[in-house]
Amino acid sequence: MSGIVQTVSCLDGYDPDALRVGKAIEAIKVCLSPVQEVEVVEIRKALGRILAQEVVPDINVPAHDNSAMDGYAVRSSDLSEKETMLEEIGVALAGKPFQGSLGKKQCVRIMTGAVMPQGADTVVIQEVVKREGKRVVVPPGQKKGQNVRYAGEDLAIGNAVLHPGKWLLPAEIGLIASLGIGEVKVKRRLRVAFFATGDELASIGMKLKEGEIYDSNRYTLHGMLSRLGVEIIDLGVVRDDPDLLEEAFLKAAGTADVVITTGGVSVGEADFIKQLMAKLGEVLFWKIAMRPGRPMAFGKVQDAYLFGLPGNPVAVMVTFYQFVRDALLHLSGRTDDYAVPLLKATTMEKLRKVPGRTEYQRGILYREAGEWKVRTTGQQGSGVLRSMSEANCFIVLEHDRGSVAAGEAVHVQLMEGLA
Numbered sequence: 271m272s273g274i275v276q277t278v279s280c281l282d283g284y285d286p287d288a289l290r291v292g293k294a295i296e297a298i299k300v301c302l303s304p305v306q307e308v309e310v311v312e313i314r315k316a317l318g319r320i321l322a323q324e325v326v327p328d329i330n331v332p333a334h335d336n337s338a339m340d341g342y343a344v345r346s347s348d349l350s351e352k353e354t355m356l357e358e359i360g361v362a363l364a365g366k367p368f369q370g371s372l373g374k375k376q377c378v379r380i381m382t383g384a385v386m387p388q389g390a391d392t393v394v395i396q397e398v399v400k401r402e403g404k405r406v407v408v409p410p411g412q413k414k415g416q417n418v419r420y421a422g423e424d425l426a427i428g429n430a431v432l433h434p435g436k437w438l439l440p441a442e443i444g445l446i447a448s449l450g451i452g453e454v455k456v457k458r459r460l461r462v463a464f465f466a467t468g469d470e471l472a473s474i475g476m477k478l479k480e481g482e483i484y485d486s487n488r489y490t491l492h493g494m495l496s497r498l499g500v501e502i503i504d505l506g507v508v509r510d511d512p513d514l515l516e517e518a519f520l521k522a523a524g525t526a527d528v529v530i531t532t533g534g535v536s537v538g539e540a541d542f543i544k545q546l547m548a549k550l551g552e553v554l555f556w557k558i559a560m561r562p563g564r565p566m567a568f569g570k571v572q573d574a575y576l577f578g579l580p581g582n583p584v585a586v587m588v589t590f591y592q593f594v595r596d597a598l599l600h601l602s603g604r605t606d607d608y609a610v611p612l613l614k615a616t617t618m619e620k621l622r623k624v625p626g627r628t629e630y631q632r633g634i635l636y637r638e639a640g641e642w643k644v645r646t647t648g649q650q651g652s653g654v655l656r657s658m659s660e661a662n663c664f665i666v667l668e669h670d671r672g673s674v675a676a677g678e679a680v681h682v683q684l685m686e687g688l689a
C-alpha cells in the first residue's frame with residue numbers, strides 16, 4: 271500500500287508485519303478501556319454479568335450458631351470420659367428455636383439448621399446416643415464444639431465478600447441472595463456489532479447462484495458472541511463496495527463499543543478496506559505469525575474498537591478465540607484471569623509444522639489407559655469448518671517449534687468452556 275499512513279496511537283512500536291501472537295494480544299490489550307457505565311439489575315438477571323460494586327454483608331450468614339446435624343445439643347462440660355446420662359428438656363427445629371436454656375446435665379433434641387439453645391456448645395449426632403424415655407445416654411469421645419456451625423462463618427458482617435469485576439455465576443447469585451439483597455450494580459453489557467463482507471456471500475433463504483456460498487461466519491460469530499454475554503447487533507452481509515462498507519462501518523461504530531467484521535482483510539482484498547480505514551479511523555493491518563488466521567485488522571473507528579477478522583471459516587473462529595474473546599472480556603470489565611488454560615497431552619501422530627508461526631491445529635483430546643492423548647481431526651485447511659466441529663481442542667504449536675513426532679507432549683486448549 272502506498273500513500274496511506276496506517277497508525278494507531280496506542281500501538282506505536284508494534285511491527286504490523288509478522289507480529290507474534292503474544293505481541294498481538296499485548297498490543298490489543300494496551301488499547302482497550304473497559305466499559306464504565308453501570309446499571310442496577312435484579313439478581314437473577316445478574317447471572318453472567320460483571321459486578322460493579324462491593325458486596326458487604328450487613329448480616330451474618332448464618333445469622334446464629336446452629337446445628338450441622340440432627341442430634342442432641344449438649345453442654346460439653348457435662349460430658350465425662352464414660353457414658354453420660356442427660357435429660358431431654360425440649361426440641362429445637364430449623365426455624366423454631368428452643369425457648370429456654372440448658373441447665374446441668376440437660377440436653378435438647380436438635381435438627382440441622384436449628385439455632386443452638388442457650389447454654390449448649392456441642393451437638394452429639396442422634397445415631398450414637400441411646401434413648402430411654404426422656405433420658406439420653408451419650409457415649410464418650412465427643413469433642414467440644416463438634417457439629418456446630420457458627421454465626422458468620424460463611425459471611426461475616428462488614429467483611430466485603432464480592433468485589434467489582436467479579437463475574438457473577440450461580441454461586442454468587444445465591445450468595446447475594448443469602449444476604450437478603452435483591453438487586454446489584456453491574457457493568458452495562460458491552461455492545462458488539464458485526465457484519466460479513468463478500469460479493470460471493472448468499473444469505474440463508476436465497477438460492478445459491480454460481481460461485482456463491484452461504485454466509486456461515488455471521489452465524490459462528492453470533493454463537494461465539496452469545497456465549498460471552500454481550501449485546502449483539504447483527505448488521506448482515508455487506509457487498510464489497512466502498513460506499514456500502516463505509517455506511518456499514520459508520521453505522522456499526524455509531525451503535526456499538528466494538529465492531530467485528532469478517533472477510534476482506536486478505537492481501538488481495540485488503541487495499542480498498544485500508545483506504546476506507548485510513549479515512550474513517552485508525553486501523554492497523556496485521557500479518558500475524560499464526561495459522562490459521564494470518565491477516566487481521568485492529569484499531570478504532572470513531573470511538574469503537576474494530577476487529578477485522580479473516581473470512582475463512584476456521585480462521586475467523588481461531589482469531590476470535592485467540593484475540594477477540596479475551597479483549598471482549600476485558601472490555602466487559604472482567605478482572606480475573608480468564609485466559610483459557612493450556613493443558614498438556616501426548617500427540618499420537620506426527621504433526622507437520624514449520625518454525626516461525628504459532629499453529630492452532632484442530633484436535634481431538636481423549637483418554638486411554640488414564641493418559642490424555644490427542645490426535646488431529648485430519649484436514650487442516652482454514653476453510654474446513656467441519657474440523658472445528660469435530661475437534662474438542664486446539665493443539666497449540668508454539669512459534670519456534672518445528673514438526674512434532676508421535677509420542678511428544680503438546681499443549682492443548684479445550685474448546686468446551688470457551689465462553
Ligand code: AMP
Nearest residue numbers: 466485486487533534535536580581582
Ligand atoms: P476473504 O477474507 O474475504 O478473502 O475470504 C477468504 C475466504 O473465506 C473465501 O473463500 C471466502 O469465500 C470465505 N468467506 C468469507 N466470508 C465468509 C463468510 N461470511 N462465510 C463463509 N465463508 C466466508
Ligand code: MG
Nearest residue numbers: 468533534581
Ligand atoms: Mg472476501
